Amino acid sequence: MYLFLIKKDELKESLIMSPQDLKESLEMREVKEKHLEQFNDLMNYVFQITNAEINEIGDKYLLNMKKPLLQACDVLGWFDKDKLVSQIMVYPFQVNIHGKLYKMGGLTGVGTYPEYAGKGLIHSLMKEMLFRMKEKGQTLSYLYPYSIPYYRKKGWEIISDVIDYRVKDTQIPKMSQVPGRTMRVVIDHPDKEQVYARFARRTHGAMIRNALAWDERFRWERSDLSVAIYYNPEGQPTGYIYYKVEEETFFATEMIYLDEEARRGLWNFIRAHISMVYDVKGKIFTNEPLAFLLEDGEIEQKISPYYMGRIVDVQGFLEEFPFQRPVRTDPAIKEIVLHLKDPMLDWNNDTFVLSWNDESRLTVTKESGREDGLSMDIQTLTTMMLSYRRPAYLKKVERIKGPVEMVNWLERLIPNEQPWHADYF
Numbered sequence: 001m002y003l004f005l006i007k008k009d010e011l012k013e014s015l016i017m018s019p020q021d022l023k024e025s026l027e028m029r030e031v032k033e034k035h036l037e038q039f040n041d042l043m044n045y046v047f048q049i050t051n052a053e054i055n056e057i058g059d060k061y062l063l064n065m066k067k068p069l070l071q072a073c074d075v076l077g078w079f080d081k082d083k084l085v086s087q088i089m090v091y092p093f094q095v096n097i098h099g100k101l102y103k104m105g106g107l108t109g110v111g112t113y114p115e116y117a118g119k120g121l122i123h124s125l126m127k128e129m130l131f132r133m134k135e136k137g138q139t140l141s142y143l144y145p146y147s148i149p150y151y152r153k154k155g156w157e158i159i160s161d162v163i164d165y166r167v168k169d170t171q172i173p174k175m176s177q178v179p180g181r182t183m184r185v186v187i188d189h190p191d192k193e194q195v196y197a198r199f200a201r202r203t204h205g206a207m208i209r210n211a212l213a214w215d216e217r218f219r220w221e222r223s224d225l226s227v228a229i230y231y232n233p234e235g236q237p238t239g240y241i242y243y244k245v246e247e248e249t250f251f252a253t254e255m256i257y258l259d260e261e262a263r264r265g266l267w268n269f270i271r272a273h274i275s276m277v278y279d280v281k282g283k284i285f286t287n288e289p290l291a292f293l294l295e296d297g298e299i300e301q302k303i304s305p306y307y308m309g310r311i312v313d314v315q316g317f318l319e320e321f322p323f324q325r326p327v328r329t330d331p332a333i334k335e336i337v338l339h340l341k342d343p344m345l346d347w348n349n350d351t352f353v354l355s356w357n358d359e360s361r362l363t364v365t366k367e368s369g370r371e372d373g374l375s376m377d378i379q380t381l382t383t384m385m386l387s388y389r390r391p392a393y394l395k396k397v398e399r400i401k402g403p404v405e406m407v408n409w410l411e412r413l414i415p416n417e418q419p420w421h422a423d424y425f
Contacts (some may be wrong), residue, residue, distance in 0.1 A: 026116075028124065031075035031087055033067065038084040039075070040066050046111030072212050075109070076129060078121045086112035086121040090129050091216070091425055094208040095140060096200055097386065098415040100322045101208060105129070105138040105312065106425050126154060127344055130312055134347070139317040144424060145308045155310045155344050157379035159388045160205060160285060160421040162306040167280040171296040172271050176264040180232040187227050191237035192256075195229070199256050205286075205386065205419025216425040218242065218253075225253060230265040238262040241269065245276055252282030254422060263293075286420040307421050311382045314340060314348045318364045321385065323413045333409045337373025340381060348378055374402035374410075384410070386419050 031039055043066070069075070069089065077087035089109035094101050107129070112121050133141060145151045148158065185191070193214070200206040207213055218225060224246075230239035239262030242253040250273050257263040270280055284290060285306065291297035311317045335355040342348035350366045351373065357363070376384075380399040383389045391410040394400045400407060 026078045026080055026085070026121070028076065028078050028128065031070065031077045031084065031089075033070050035077070035084055036067055036070060039070065039077075039087065042084055042087055042111055042113065043109060045113065046109075068212070068215070069109075074105075074129065074132060076125050078112075078116070078125065080116070085116045086125065088122065088125040088129055090133065090138075090141075091212065092136075092138075093142075093210070093213060093425075095142070095421075096202075096204060096206050096208065097140070098204050098322045098417060099202075100320060102140050102317070102320065103136065103138040104140040104142055104207075105133040105136075107141055107143040108425050123154075130345055134313045134316075134345075137316070139311065139313045139320070140309060141312050142307050142309050142421070144306075148305065148308070151308050152379060153343060155342055155378045156308040157310065157383045157388075158305045158307075159309040159383055159386045160306045160419050161303050163284045163288075163290075164302045164304070165282055165284065165290060166300040167294070168299075169274055169278050169280075171294055171299060172274060172280060173264075173267045173294060175268050175271055178261050178265045178268065180230055180238070180261065180265055182228050182230045182265050182269040184226060184228045187222065187225060189227060189229065191229050192227060192240040195237050195240050195258065196256055198258060203420050204415070204417040205421045207421065207423045209423070213423060213425070217423050221253060228266070228269050230257065230262045230269075232261060239266050241266050243270075245273060248276065248278050250277045250280045252280060255282065283422075285422045286418050309382050309386060311348070311378060311385070312345070314338075314342075314350075314352055314378070314381065315364050315366070317385070318352065318354060319362065321362075322415070323362065324415045325412065333413070336406055336409060336413075337367075337370050338381070339370075339373055339375040340378060341376075342378040345378075372403075374400055374406050376400045385414060387414060387417055388419055390414075390416070 072092065074090045074092070075087060077084050079085065087109060088107065091106035091108065093104045093106045095104045110122060130141070141156070142159075143151065143156060145156070193209070196209060200208050209217065224244050225242050226244060228241050228243070229237050232238050238259055239255075239257035241255045244251045244253065250270055252270065255266055257266060291299050291301065335353055338352045338354070340348055340350060340352060351368055351370045353365050353367045353370065355363050355365070376394070376399060380394055384391055384394055391400065391407045391414065395404065395407045
């Protein structure tokens with residue numbers, strides 16, 4: 001493990017200070033480029049990057065990789081004098097929520113040196129970052145949870161799954177007749193980004209990848225991967241695959257396609273490696289019926305929770321939400337009352353009333369005096385609005401309390417599409 005060394009005089013000083021005095025001696029401020037080396041040291045420590053790995057990758061290369069993050073992201077830390085001891089980072093991303101683009105703050109780089117643990121440093125950094133997200137209009141936040149219980153306590157909830165699969169060589173689909181062709185290309189070929197952009201615009205939950213998102217998606221695997229793109233008969237790119245062949249296994253790191261023709265064409269490309277591999281391994285990120293689509297569907301699949309999300313600004317999020325149908329065509333639905341609890345953000349601890357006028361325009365107001373309606377926490381609201389879990393199910397497991405009639409209204413209003421999220425940051 002790559003250890004952060006404390007100077008002898010600094011250690012002596014920290015030992016004679018009480019925990020409260022120590023926290024009061026710290027200062028919260030932004031982490032800038034001049035702190036790059038300390039930022040990198042803390043990241044290496046928290047994410048357990050060993051000296052051997054650093055030597056293999058190269059310390060200078062690691063620093064150069066991290067520099068763009070400090071330029072593009074919002075990074076906040078606690079400093080003990082000039083020493084960075086705790087930090088958090090937020091990426092400026094966008095996501096597709098049921099066809100509506102939302103600004104999303106991607107939370108990562110969370111870490112504190114152990115001698116400063118237990119003082120609420122991360123909690124205070126997180127709270128400040130959520131405030132900044134709200135100010136920037138980032139009404140959603142995503143993160144990869146290293147501890148699901150911890151982040152649930154902070155208001156995040158599971159919003160997507162990952163399915164790891166293994167297809168034996170005898171189960172790889174036979175060659176299909178497709179009119180287009182699949183071509184291997186350089187890893188930076190722009191056509192794959194064109195395919196993904198079209199895919200993400202029509203896929204609920206998907207990130208709209210900017211240059212930073214593309215860099216992060218394949219940062220640690222880039223040198224090992226190859227890319228192939230499927231082109232239809234008109235020469236338009238309609239699918240791609242990031243892959244590697246290693247130890248007689250074909251690893252499909254990411255496979256995106258816009259239609260059935262492209263899907264078959266990409267599997268033809270995988271099939272072309274059959275003399276080299278014994279199985280195909282990969283990940284899918286929604287309820288894609290891979291087993292159903294294979295002639296021999298008895299494949300290995302493991303489903304695990306993947307990303308978590310939280311609504312940062314309930315009012316702002318609901319005002320932009322693309323509810324499924326105009327309420328004017330359903331006179332039974334007049335208004336929906338939501339009593340919310342948020343463990344961190346006071347502005348979400350309120351009663352929100354959703355009402356529609358005759359032109360089906362939504363108004364979201366806060367009415368603290370209301371007693372009727374549905375009660376839930378911010379975690380439940382998030383997973384419900386993103387359709388990872390449906391209102392009726394959440395009512396059944398008592399995550400929602402209140403009248404069944406209003407739950408049924410939500411069932412009709414919230415689009416029924418499970419979120420797809422493949423990115424990692």
